[in-house]
Amino acid sequence: LGLAALVLAGALSTSAWTQDPPPVDGEVRRVAGSWELAISDADAQARINRGIDQAVDAMPPIVDMIAAGQLRGRTPISHRIEIALSRIRIMVRFDAATYDTAPGLPDTCPMVGNPGETVQVVQHVVDGDLQQVFTTPQGRRWNTFVLSEDGESLSFSVVVQSERLPAAMRFSLPYRRVSGP
Numbered sequence: 072l073g074l075a076a077l078v079l080a081g082a083l084s085t086s087a088w089t090q091d092p093p094p095v096d097g098e099v100r101r102v103a104g105s106w107e108l109a110i111s112d113a114d115a116q117a118r119i120n121r122g123i124d125q126a127v128d129a130m131p132p133i134v135d136m137i138a139a140g141q142l143r144g145r146t147p148i149s150h151r152i153e154i155a156l157s158r159i160r161i162m163v164r165f166d167a168a169t170y171d172t173a174p175g176l177p178d179t180c181p182m183v184g185n186p187g188e189t190v191q192v193v194q195h196v197v198d199g200d201l202q203q204v205f206t207t208p209q210g211r212r213w214n215t216f217v218l219s220e221d222g223e224s225l226s227f228s229v230v231v232q233s234e235r236l237p238a239a240m241r242f243s244l245p246y247r248r249v250s251g252p
Contacts, residue, residue, distance in 0.1 A: 102201050102218045104251015106152045106225050115148045122242035129237035145184045161194040223248050
């Protein structure tokens, strides 16, 4: 059980870097607005579960089940995502947490599902896509938001890496625009 807890802590942790705040041009600003999950909860959970199962597949029996259960508990489905962008602030609000930071500058926030722990967060624009990087001593999580060409759908992709996980946890969920530019 102790190993599974260490694996989970490592998978959900991150260490951040800094960069100069990038300009947030009109094209990137199109990601601003409110977005809702475009698939059923069951389909979203199945996508998350596939990512978790692949990440823990090479772990010993029992440990893989414990780690997978903890990862599932720490990876909630967000039914709605709200995004606001400017040159000096990036705000992303999920169902369970809000991150409001200066672009490219790290900030310490409570960890979702465990307010006694903190995570370092960096939000920035990378190659025209909005990205969040969450870092703890045990690992790193990248959330990437990619806007469709027509601006009406958003792909929310997650990658979690930790030296305690035999493989990265990866999944992607589709969202549709509710309001915004």
